[in-house]
Amino acid sequence: MSFNKIIIVGNLGRDPELRYTPQGTAVCNFSVATNEKKKDKGGEMQDVTTWFRVTLWNKQAETASKYLTKGSPIYVEGRLRVEEWNDRDGKTRYTLEVHATDMQFISTGRGDEFSGDSSAGYNDFEEPKSSATPAGSMNQAVPSDDDIPF
Numbered sequence: 001m002s003f004n005k006i007i008i009v010g011n012l013g014r015d016p017e018l019r020y021t022p023q024g025t026a027v028c029n030f031s032v033a034t035n036e037k038k039k040d041k042g043g044e045m046q047d048v049t050t051w052f053r054v055t056l057w058n059k060q061a062e063t064a065s066k067y068l069t070k071g072s073p074i075y076v077e078g079r080l081r082v083e084e085w086n087d088r089d090g091k092t093r094y095t096l097e098v099h100a101t102d103m104q105f106i107s108t109g110r111g112d113e114f115s116g117d118s119s120a121g122y123n124d125f126e127e128p129k130s131s132a133t134p135a136g137s138m139n140q141a142v143p144s145d146d147d148i149p150f
Helices: 058-067 135-139
Strands: 006-012 017-020 026-039 045-057 073-086 092-106 119-123
Touching: 006 045, 006 092, 017 058, 026 058, 045 058, 045 073, 058 092
Parallel strands: 045 092
Antiparallel strands: 006 026, 006 073, 017 026, 026 045, 073 092, 092 119
16 A cells, blocks of 8 residues: 655645646646744754645645735645756756645635635535635634623
């Protein structure tokens, strides 16, 4: 048995680029940055950023293009693939790319489109999740024991 799965939670490094294949299939490409803090040899904390190239297909591609912009927080699940290409000098180069199978928008809590949920998910088999609570209700105070009628 073999298994190839990657999960990335980060921010878009550029606006998504949507295009269509000659057969009409939507394809969307963007980059995602993840950050972590590590100590260097001198003991100082350093921010380390890792960049990922992501490709979405079909309805996910169109949804990402419609709602995401540079800096948007996102959760991406997919398979890691090696893409082979030739540079200007004719040398063969390799790039790791994530072929996404699932994507979820992560709410920033700034009154964005999906503020009623902590995240809004989307995959090929379902429509975008909608908020079960009105967008403004998250700012209401938590009821005390005196407010509960039983």
